[in-house]
Amino acid sequence: MAEEIRLMKGNEAIGEAAIRAGCRAYFGYPITPQNELTAYMARHMIAKGRTFIQAESEVAAINMVYGAAATGARAMTSSSSPGISLKQEGISYLCGADLPAVVVNVARSGPGLGGISPSQGDYFQSTRGGGHGDYYTIVLAPKSVQEAADLTYEAFSLSEKYRVPVLVLADGLIGQMMEGVVLPEPIDPATLPRKPYAVGHAQEMGRDYNHVSSINLVPDELEAKNRERFQRYEVIKKELCRYEEIEVEDADIVFVAYGTSARVSHGALMMARERGLKVGLFRPITLWPFPYARIAELAAQGKRFLSVEMSMGQMVEDVRLAVNGKSEVYFYGRCGGNIPSQEEVFAEVARLLGK
Amino acid sequence: MTEKTFMAGFGGQGIISLGQLWVYCAIKEGKQVTFFPFYGAEKRGGIARASVIVSDDEITSPLVTSADSVVVMNQDSVEIAEKLCKEGGVILVNSSLVKQDPARPDARIIHVPCNDIAIQLGDVRIANMVMMGALSKVTGAVKLDKLEAILKTFFPASKHNLIALNIAAVEGGKNAV
Numbered sequence: 001m002a003e004e005i006r007l008m009k010g011n012e013a014i015g016e017a018a019i020r021a022g023c024r025a026y027f028g029y030p031i032t033p034q035n036e037l038t039a040y041m042a043r044h045m046i047a048k049g050r051t052f053i054q055a056e057s058e059v060a061a062i063n064m065v066y067g068a069a070a071t072g073a074r075a076m077t078s079s080s081s082p083g084i085s086l087k088q089e090g091i092s093y094l095c096g097a098d099l100p101a102v103v104v105n106v107a108r109s110g111p112g113l114g115g116i117s118p119s120q121g122d123y124f125q126s127t128r129g130g131g132h133g134d135y136y137t138i139v140l141a142p143k144s145v146q147e148a149a150d151l152t153y154e155a156f157s158l159s160e161k162y163r164v165p166v167l168v169l170a171d172g173l174i175g176q177m178m179e180g181v182v183l184p185e186p187i188d189p190a191t192l193p194r195k196p197y198a199v200g201h202a203q204e205m206g207r208d209y210n211h212v213s214s215i216n217l218v219p220d221e222l223e224a225k226n227r228e229r230f231q232r233y234e235v236i237k238k239e240l241c242r243y244e245e246i247e248v249e250d251a252d253i254v255f256v257a258y259g260t261s262a263r264v265s266h267g268a269l270m271m272a273r274e275r276g277l278k279v280g281l282f283r284p285i286t287l288w289p290f291p292y293a294r295i296a297e298l299a300a301q302g303k304r305f306l307s308v309e310m311s312m313g314q315m316v317e318d319v320r321l322a323v324n325g326k327s328e329v330y331f332y333g334r335c336g337g338n339i340p341s342q343e344e345v346f347a348e349v350a351r352l353l354g355k
Numbered sequence: 356m357t358e359k360t361f362m363a364g365f366g367g368q369g370i371i372s373l374g375q376l377w378v379y380c381a382i383k384e385g386k387q388v389t390f391f392p393f394y395g396a397e398k399r400g401g402i403a404r405a406s407v408i409v410s411d412d413e414i415t416s417p418l419v420t421s422a423d424s425v426v427v428m429n430q431d432s433v434e435i436a437e438k439l440c441k442e443g444g445v446i447l448v449n450s451s452l453v454k455q456d457p458a459r460p461d462a463r464i465i466h467v468p469c470n471d472i473a474i475q476l477g478d479v480r481i482a483n484m485v486m487m488g489a490l491s492k493v494t495g496a497v498k499l500d501k502l503e504a505i506l507k508t509f510f511p512a513s514k515h516n517l518i519a520l521n522i523a524a525v526e527g528g529k530n531a532v
Contacts, residue, residue: 007388177391
């Protein structure tokens with residue numbers, strides 16, 4: 001049966017989507033602008049008889065996620081930029097132990113304590129691992145409340161499929177904004193299959209005890225483990241690259257933007273098209289794996305690119321890697337919690353086109 | 356049709372409720388919506404603002420930076436209205452509290468004595484609903500014909516006795532413009 005459209009805040013829609021995905025355990029610690037998400041989980045996880053813990057710190061919360069994930073439960077934590085920094089050690093451990101988990105970052109401005117307004121300054125941290133050691137996490141970047149719900153829901157199964165943590169990278173605007181959303185079908189966590197790697201139930205399942213850990217003091221063994229993980233990364237890169245293209249075909253300049261800045265760029269695109277300027281939008285939905293190949297194709301067609309970000313210029317480095325000198329790459333950014341207006345983004349693209 | 360509205364007032368005037376109910380009604384009327392609030396940390400008296408968009412099509416930027424209509428609930432919000440109203444847009448002014456009009460000769464400025472109408476109806480706290488009625492009549496963007504049913508879910512049961520008053524306030528606002 002088709003679900004009705006509900007009006008929800010992004011933070012609440014992420015929470016509800018996680019519950020519907022069969023999230024068994026949520027661990028969080030309050031921080032603006034993601035507090036409604038923790039509050040939503042407090043109310044609804046407990047009501048459903050699932051685990052909700054407001055941990056004593058972000059570090060505790062991510063380690064609780066590690067513990068829950070080791071038992072095979074669908075587990076999640078959420079925070080905002082400074083809190084996500086604190087979780088990096090735990091995320092690295094999750095990667096080292098090949099445990100699935102979902103981490104939501106409703107990003108705010110930085111560095112340091114920064115401000116509580118929306119920002120995309122966590123791109124480097126999100127797409128380059130973020131903690132210590134050789135690893136990546138899948139990074140999904142929603143542009144709307146609907147997509148925030150859909151990607152959070154899917155994050156759990158992707159995470160289990162590839163045995164890597166999935167980071168949902170939203171920002172304060174996506175978290176605080178209300179939009180219409182149709183929520184996905186609920187999954188009963190009791191119906192999810194047991195995980196062969198999980199601790200517990202060894203006798204019952206007639207197998208050896210599982211030991212979940214990221215430590216390995218034998219260099220050859222650890223190297224082999226890391227190489228196996230990187231082979232999985234290659235599979236992810238082949239299977240998971242996702243993006244949206246709007247009016248790219250005949251475009252002279254293509255905006256590259258994700259999340260909130262993609263919405264703003266789409267507005268600027270419409271202003272440009274009304275004035276006869278050939279402008280397109282390329283929106284990465286997966287930030288890792290980044291859709292290098294498609295951008296390279298477009299660059300080979302001679303298209304130029306304008307990376308629009310709420311940062312001093314981070315994703316633009318990936319755009320340059322993809323373009324590899326075959327075309328021009330420009331950057332326009334605002335930071336400190338400022339969101340660019342579609343008028344200023346339009347003005348920049350018009351300037352670049354000499355109009 | 357897309358209507359981008361910027362709503363501004365001080366904390367406690369019901370700006371956030373006004374924006375939420377506006378998009379709630381719009382969803383029930385089959386429209387796409389975005390509502391992005393920003394307000395101070397204060398419980399009352401700080402700034403309260405909202406970017407609100409209703410549309411028949413996909414909504415691009417959720418930030419209202421060139422507003423088709425601006426709602427100005429107090430004198431302090433006049434300046435932001437002057438800045439954000441698009442060329443030839445509409446500015447609805449709560450004339451009970453705003454004594455100096457926005458300096459925008461190109462804009463259509465509409466005076467709605469929201470507080471006075473609300474007090475006449477019996478409760479100054481419904482001034483925001485008076486403004487919503489006026490906004491509906493002036494822009495035609497949201498009809499508000501499903502408001503009564505929405506208020507039943509918006510208010511807890513203990514407040515359902517206030518629904519009739521809220522509907523009366525919306526009607527009062529419609530009739531004032």
